[in-house]
Structure formats: structure tokens, C-alpha cells
Amino acid sequence: MIKTNASRKSRSALCLTIMGLGLFFSAGCTTVAPYERAKLAHPTMAANEMAGPGEEHLRAVTEGAIGGSAGAGSGCGCN
Amino acid sequence: MLGTPRQLVWLLAVASFLWGVAWAEPVQAAGANDEVLEGIIDGILESEVGTQQYDKALQNLEAAKGICEGGACSAEAEAKLLAVVGTVQALDGQDGAAKKSFKQALRKDSDVELPSKFANDDVKSIFAEVKGTKSTKQAAGCRGRFKGRGRKPFGWKSAEAFFCYTEAKAAESDEDYGRCADEARSSLEVESRTGTRTVLARCLELGNRWNEAIAEYQEVGRTAPKSGQFTAGRKARARAATLQRRMPALNLKPPDDVDDLVVKLDGTELPLEILEAEIPIDPGEHEIVASGKQGGTPVGFSQNIELEPDESITVLLTLSPGNPDPQTQKILKCLAEGKTPRECLPTASETVSGDLTYRVGVEASGYTDDMDVDVATPSLSFSVENTTDGWGVGAAFLLDVVTAASIDILATASPRWREARYVPAINGHKKFGDWDVSGRASLSREPDYLSGSVGATVTADFVQKTVTPSLGFEYSHDINGRTQTDFDVFGKRINRFAITAGVGMVLDKATFASTSFVTVIEDGDLSKPYRHVPMFAADVAPQVSPGLVIDAVNFFREPERPLEQLPLSRKRFAVAFAIAHRFADATIRASERLYIDTWGTKATTTDARFMYDLLKELRIWPHARFHAQTAASFYELAYVIQRTPDGRAILPSLRTGDRELGPLIAVTVGGGMRYEFGARRSLGLSLAGDFIYSRFLDHLFVKQRLGGFGALGFDAEFE
Numbered sequence: 104m105i106k107t108n109a110s111r112k113s114r115s116a117l118c119l120t121i122m123g124l125g126l127f128f129s130a131g132c133t134t135v136a137p138y139e140r141a142k143l144a145h146p147t148m149a150a151n152e153m154a155g156p157g158e159e160h161l162r163a164v165t166e167g168a169i170g171g172s173a174g175a176g177s178g179c180g181c182n
Numbered sequence: 183m184l185g186t187p188r189q190l191v192w193l194l195a196v197a198s199f200l201w202g203v204a205w206a207e208p209v210q211a212a213g214a215n216d217e218v219l220e221g222i223i224d225g226i227l228e229s230e231v232g233t234q235q236y237d238k239a240l241q242n243l244e245a246a247k248g249i250c251e252g253g254a255c256s257a258e259a260e261a262k263l264l265a266v267v268g269t270v271q272a273l274d275g276q277d278g279a280a281k282k283s284f285k286q287a288l289r290k291d292s293d294v295e296l297p298s299k300f301a302n303d304d305v306k307s308i309f310a311e312v313k314g315t316k317s318t319k320q321a322a323g324c325r326g327r328f329k330g331r332g333r334k335p336f337g338w339k340s341a342e343a344f345f346c347y348t349e350a351k352a353a354e355s356d357e358d359y360g361r362c363a364d365e366a367r368s369s370l371e372v373e374s375r376t377g378t379r380t381v382l383a384r385c386l387e388l389g390n391r392w393n394e395a396i397a398e399y400q401e402v403g404r405t406a407p408k409s410g411q412f413t414a415g416r417k418a419r420a421r422a423a424t425l426q427r428r429m430p431a432l433n434l435k436p437p438d439d440v441d442d443l444v445v446k447l448d449g450t451e452l453p454l455e456i457l458e459a460e461i462p463i464d465p466g467e468h469e470i471v472a473s474g475k476q477g478g479t480p481v482g483f484s485q486n487i488e489l490e491p492d493e494s495i496t497v498l499l500t501l502s503p504g505n506p507d508p509q510t511q512k513i514l515k516c517l518a519e520g521k522t523p524r525e526c527l528p529t530a531s532e533t534v535s536g537d538l539t540y541r542v543g544v545e546a547s548g549y550t551d552d553m554d555v556d557v558a559t560p561s562l563s564f565s566v567e568n569t570t571d572g573w574g575v576g577a578a579f580l581l582d583v584v585t586a587a588s589i590d591i592l593a594t595a596s597p598r599w600r601e602a603r604y605v606p607a608i609n610g611h612k613k614f615g616d617w618d619v620s621g622r623a624s625l626s627r628e629p630d631y632l633s634g635s636v637g638a639t640v641t642a643d644f645v646q647k648t649v650t651p652s653l654g655f656e657y658s659h660d661i662n663g664r665t666q667t668d669f670d671v672f673g674k675r676i677n678r679f680a681i682t683a684g685v686g687m688v689l690d691k692a693t694f695a696s697t698s699f700v701t702v703i704e705d706g707d708l709s710k711p712y713r714h715v716p717m718f719a720a721d722v723a724p725q726v727s728p729g730l731v732i733d734a735v736n737f738f739r740e741p742e743r744p745l746e747q748l749p750l751s752r753k754r755f756a757v758a759f760a761i762a763h764r765f766a767d768a769t770i771r772a773s774e775r776l777y778i779d780t781w782g783t784k785a786t787t788t789d790a791r792f793m794y795d796l797l798k799e800l801r802i803w804p805h806a807r808f809h810a811q812t813a814a815s816f817y818e819l820a821y822v823i824q825r826t827p828d829g830r831a832i833l834p835s836l837r838t839g840d841r842e843l844g845p846l847i848a849v850t851v852g853g854g855m856r857y858e859f860g861a862r863r864s865l866g867l868s869l870a871g872d873f874i875y876s877r878f879l880d881h882l883f884v885k886q887r888l889g890g891f892g893a894l895g896f897d898a899e900f901e
Binding site for chain 2: 148
């Protein structure tokens with residue numbers, strides 16, 4: 104069977120992703136009791152995006168990429 | 183035997199994944215309550231003491247004491263609790279109560295320290311006074327204060343010794359018997375005198391340190407006759423005998439069936455051999471703590487006693503597993519369910535249901551750049567949250583006012599224009615146990631573009647909220663129209679589907695990380711109906727350079743002015759990683775996004791903020807961002823128009839003049855600040871600004887752009 108370059112590359116990418124996920128999950132296996140989370144409860148540690156609505160919209164318009172924050176698309180003809 | 187190296191790599195990959203997913207430490211049982219107590223203390227300090235709610239803090243600290251009943255906490259942990267109680271009392275102006283608490287704390291652990299972040303100079307002074315080290319000079323005692331000169335009465339060899347003697351007498355008059363004893367000892371270090379030692383013995387006696395007093399009286403009784411002071415010697419011996427006769431006695435009865443028994447009296451561990459014998463003990467307050475194991479189960483005992491002279495008591499050390507009162511049991515159960523100390527501790531005005539928190543936010547932001555594009559974006563948001571019942575609803579409104587006379591506008595000889603976009607949105611969420619379901623809807627309307635979207639996300643809390651996976655879906659329907667033309671007359675329909683999968687993880691006590699995968703499928707024609715793309719002859723196109731000015735482009739271009747034409751569908755993929763780590767007074771947040779789509783664009787975006795708490799109310803941060811992307815596969819600097827033999831033009835099927843589809847690099851540097859004020863710091867003022875430099879690597883008309891963004895926000899939270 105002849106394996107194409109693209110097939111080899113996608114399998115390598117999948118392999119790296121699985122290893123990366125394994126490392127990621129294992130790094131998160133430390134248990135932190137609820138009463139030890141004073142630092143995690145600090146407002147700067149919130150999971151939501153720190154940027155306000157104006158900055159989020161600016162990024163969506165001036166960068167040709169999406170993802171990493173709440174929105175999945177521009178929803179405007181701003182470009 | 184493993185096969186090829188490729189098979190070995192696969193085996194390692196699968197093994198590491200399975201190992202990482204399967205190896206999850208079980209939640210540890212609560213065990214001894216030291217850690218519980220410490221977590222509760224930290225929570226009270228951050229939430230109540232930090233916001234000067236001293237009454238509430240003292241109530242909760244009092245409730246926390248119940249956790250230690252039955253000897254369930256170590257002396258060090260209880261000492262820390264008492265030190266915090268004393269700190270809060272001192273901050274609240276209750277100096278007398280603070281001294282008592284500090285005294286109790288020092289009795290349990292003489293090395294106990296104050297919470298450094300919350301103890302101001304007044305608190306430290308009171309603590310030092312109780313500890314007997316009020317100031318550097320007083321810590322050095324009278325010998326540190328002695329100036330080197332002074333009168334030396336007849337019979338004294340040392341003026342310094344006399345000075346310390348007078349200080350001891352003064353302290354005795356003030357009934358400060360601890361200081362009296364220290365100063366008397368300092369005098370004795372320099373010059374040993376019967377009178378000084380008698381003062382020492384008397385102050386020790388009056389300070390309820392009878393064991394030490396007896397030793398000093400006996401020393402006076404032994405040495406005084408040698409210097410001819412027979413009366414003083416006789417009185418001292420008599421006094422020592424009296425104290426010995428009247429010395430209180432303590433008898434500790436240990437249990438029979440406890441292993442690894444440890445018994446401490448006032449923090450000092452007692453040898454087990456002296457148990458069941460009478461222990462001479464100073465009059466006054468004492469603490470007895472015992473711990474051990476009964477059938478493998480940790481058991482404990484704790485009791486405070488007060489002894490008067492002539493009194494003898496027997497204490498049965500009845501160790502038990504610890505039986506917290508119902509309120510403490512409720513606290514422990516609440517903590518075990520994954521809630522924070524703030525959520526678990528009783529409040530002064532406790533409500534069960536209908537506990538609503540309202541939040542209002544206003545932001546005014548603006549953008550301008552050297553390409554004459556100005557944007558003003560005021561926005562307003564409002565939300566109501568019920569943390570008890572786990573639901574919330576919110577609404578927001580954003581207005582975008584864009585004024586543009588950019589190079590794109592000038593290149594088509596169009597006038598400067600202004601346009602307003604209106605964006606109302608609503609959202610809501612509801613918790614069902616460990617699951618949270620949220621929904622949102624928004625509308626975006628401008629004269630030539632209409633968009634409506636709906637979405638929903640499901641989030642779950644696993645392993646006591648240390649793992650939080652989420653799955654979201656969003657659908658939007660857009661109409662890409664033309665100005666001053668009805669959408670029914672000219673409107674290209676675009677459907678957009680997005681799926682977002684993510685997971686947030688608590689890595690340690692101060693670190694949170696998350697990763698997310700986004701897939702967006704766009705179906706429809708996103709081509710701009712106003713964007714004309716310059717065309718060039720095949721022999722001219724290679725000579726066109728990036729940044730070629732308008733006049734030169736118009737000179738070299740072909741006469742045809744086709745509109746932009748983009749592919750009719752696009753699949754977009756992004757993976758993002760984010761991490762946040764909290765230091766003592768600062769937080770660092772960083773994220774990385776990798777992007778790819780079926781139009782051939784690849785991008786990387788890195789963002790970082792370092793948020794530093796200058797004061798409890800004031801936070802500042804620098805901000806940096808880097809974005810780099812490649813061009814779409816159909817993007818060209820100069821599109822070539824082909825001609826048929828009869829001169830008809832053959833246009834490239836895909837063509838665009840959108841700079842954001844070409845290769846570019848954008849660097850952002852800026853910063854911000856946030857000031858919180860009002861009761862419980864419930865009001866916030868935020869200010870942020872960024873400079874954005876974009877470099878267009880392969881585009882006509884312009885090579886770079888410098889823009890500035892600023893935002894001023896105000897938010898309020900009230901119940």
C-alpha cells in the first residue's frame with residue numbers, strides 16, 4: 104500500500120495530539136480541595152475572556168482568524 | 183516484540199493518553215480538620231476581612247472554632263485561628279479582646295504569626311505587647327535602654343543593675359509582672375543581689391509562675407544568709423514552702439485502648455510516664471490536648487482548665503473521633519460538595535432562596551487609525567444571578583459607529599462614509615446539579631448587513647470542579663446586502679454553524695488552564711458588493727510591488743473593475759490554549775490560538791496580560807498580543823486578466839482585495855487598570871488602551887497601519 108505524504112502528516116498530527124492530550128490530562132490530575140481555592144477564586148482567574156465587547160469586536164474584524172473567545176464569527180459586514 | 187519504530191510511537195502515544203486519563207487521584211477524605219480550618223481562615227480573610235466586614239468575619243471565625251472540637255485540630259492550627267480572631271478584633275478596635283485572643287494563641291503555639299497581609303502596625307503593636315516584645319528597645323529590656331550613665335546608690339556596684347532594678351520595681355507597681363520578672367533577671371545578669379532576686383521571685387509568684395517563683399525563693403533562701411541577710415533568707419524559704427504546699431496539682435488519667443497517645447499541656451508534650459501522677463502546675467488557665475488512634479481511627483481530646491491555689495483536679499482523657507456540632511457538620515458537608523468557604527459559611531442575614539445579585543456594566547470604547555477609520559462603540563449590559571438556585575439571565579446592547587475614509591474607499595473614488603450598527607443580545611443559564619446549560623441570542627443590524635444568531639452551551643463540573651468540560655453550538659443566519667437597497671432586492675444569504683468543545687482544568691492551588699476546539703462551517707457568499715479588485719495584464723502584474731500607491735495602480739491597471747468574488751463556503755478550525763496563574767499579588771494570563779481554514783489561511787495568535795494588585799482596590803496590567811497569518815490560497819497582490827483572441831476578458835474566478843485575507847503581522851502593546859470602590863468594592867472603573875501596529879506583507883496601496891484602541895468601563899454589583 105502506498106502511503107501519501109498527506110496521510111503520513113495527518114497520522115503524525117493525530118499521534119502528537121493524543122500524546123498532548125494525555126500530558127494535558129495528567130498535568131490536571133492534582134486534586135485541589137475546595138477550601139484551598141482562595142487564589143483560584145480571585146476575579147483575575149476567571150475563565151471568561153478579559154477583553155471587553157469593544158476589544159473583542161476589534162480583534163474579530165482586524166484578524167483573519169476566529170476562536171479562543173466567546174464568538175465564533177463576526178456577524179457583521181465590518182471588513 | 184514491537185514492530186517498527188512507527189508502531190512504537192503509536193504505542194507510546196496511546197499509552198500516555200490512557201495513563202493521563204485513567205490516573206486521577208481519588209478525592210482525599212477530609213481526615214483531621216487542620217486543612218479544612220486553614221482553608222476556611224483563608225476564605226474569611228480574603229472575602230470578609232479584605233472588605234472590612236469585621237462583624238461578619240468574627241461570626242464566621244467563631245463558627246469555624248466548632249471544627250476543632252474534640253481535638254480535631256492541631257495546636258498550631260488553633261493558634262493560627264486565634265491569631266486571626268485577635269487580628270480582626272484589633273482591626274475593629276476591640277483591643278482588650280484582641281489581647282486575650284493573642285494570649286490564647288501564644289499559649290497554644292509560641293511561634294504563631296499574624297496574617298501578614300492584614301495585620302497593620304496597630305495590630306502588630308498589640309501582638310508584640312502580649313508577646314512581650316513591644317519595641318526593639320523593650321525587646322532588649324532595661325539593658326538596651328540603659329544610657330551608660332546613672333547614679334549608683336551606696337552598696338551597688340553597677341549603675342546598670344540599679345537601673346534595671348528600678349525598672350522592675352516600676353513594672354511591679356504597674357502590675358506588669360511579666361516585665362517585672364524580665365527586668366529583674368536583667369539586673370541579676372549584671373549584679374546578683376538578694377533584694378533583686380526577691381523582687382523577681384515575688385513577680386513570678388504574682389504572675390502565677392509558681393514553679394519558677396519557688397526556685398527563686400529557694401535560691402534567696404540559700405544565698406541571703408551568706409551575705410548576712412538572714413531574715414530575708416528565712417522569709418524566702420518560708421514563702422517557697424508555702425507555695426509548694428499550696429501549688430495546684432493536675433492528674434491526667436489516660437485511656438487504656440488508645441495507641442500512639444500524645445498529650446500536650448499548654449503546647450508542651452508530656453512524657454507518658456508522668457501521666458496518672460500528680461503534676462504540680464501553676465495556677466491559672468491551662469490547655470490540655472491529647473491525640474491518638476483507637477482501632478485505627480484518629481481520636482482527640484481538648485479541654486481548657488483553670489486552677490486556683492490549693493486546688494487539685496483529675497482530668498479523664500476521654501478521646502473521641504470528634505463530633506462537630508450540626509452547624510459545623512453542615513459546613514464540612516458543603517465543602518465536600520465542592521463549594522467555596524464563602525458559600526459554605528453562615529452569613530449574618532442568611533437567605534435560602536431569592537438571593538439575587540444584579541450586575542450592570544457600561545463601556546465606551548473607541549478605535550482610530552492612520553487610515554482614517556474611526557469607530558466608537560458604546561455598550562450596556564445587565565444581568566441578574568441567583569447563586570443559590572443556580573440561574574442567571576442577562577441582556578446587552580452594543581452600538582458601533584464607523585466612520586471611514588480609508589485607502590480602500592479612496593481607491594474607488596468613494597466619499598467618506600459613516601454607518602451605525604446595532605447589536606442587542608440576551609443570554610441565560612441554569613444549573614442542574616453539576617451541569618450548567620446556557621443559551622444566547624443576538625442580532626446585528628447595519629444598513630447593508632443583517633445577522634441573527636442563537637447558541638447553547640453545556641458545561642459540567644467534574645472532580646470537585648477541577649475539570650470543567652463544555653460543548654457549545656451556535657447557528658447564525660446573515661444577509662449580505664447593499665446600502666440603500668432592500669435586503670429582498672439584493673441580499674446574499676449566509677449560514678454559519680459553529681461547534682466549540684473545551685475543557686478547563688485546575689492544575690494546582692493557583693493555576694487554571696483551558697483548551698478549546700472551534701469548528702465553523704460557513705455557507706454563502708461573503709464577497710463585499712462594493713470592493714472592486716484591480717486587474718493587471720499578464721506582463722504588468724509581475725512588476726506590481728506591495729504598497730503601490732493609488733495613482734500608480736490606476737495607471738497600470740486594466741480597465742475592467744470586477745467586484746470581489748470569494749469562495750461560497752469555508753470551513754474554519756481553531757485550537758486555543760489558555761493558562762492563568764495567581765501569585766501573591768499578581769496574576770499572569772497567557773493564551774495561544776492556532777487557526778487554519780479551507781481557504782488556505784493559517785494563523786497564530788499569542789496574547790498575554792500581567793495583572794498586578796497595586797492596592798487591594800487598584801489593579802494595573804500591561805498587555806501584549808502578536809498575530810501572524812498567511813494568505814488565502816486565492817489571494818494575489820496583482821490579479822492577472824486573461825484575454826480571448828477577440829479581446830474578451832477572462833477574470834480569475836476567485837479574487838479579493840481584503841487585506842485580512844492576505845499575509846499580515848499585527849503587534850499590540852498596551853495596558854489597563856481597574857479601580858474598585860464602594861461598599862464591599864462592588865463598584866468598578868476600568869480603563870484600557872492598546873496600540874496596534876499591522877504590517878501588510880503583500881497588499882496594494884498600503885504596507886502598514888497604526889491604530890489605537892481605548893475603552894472606559896464602569897460596572898456595579900448589588901444585591
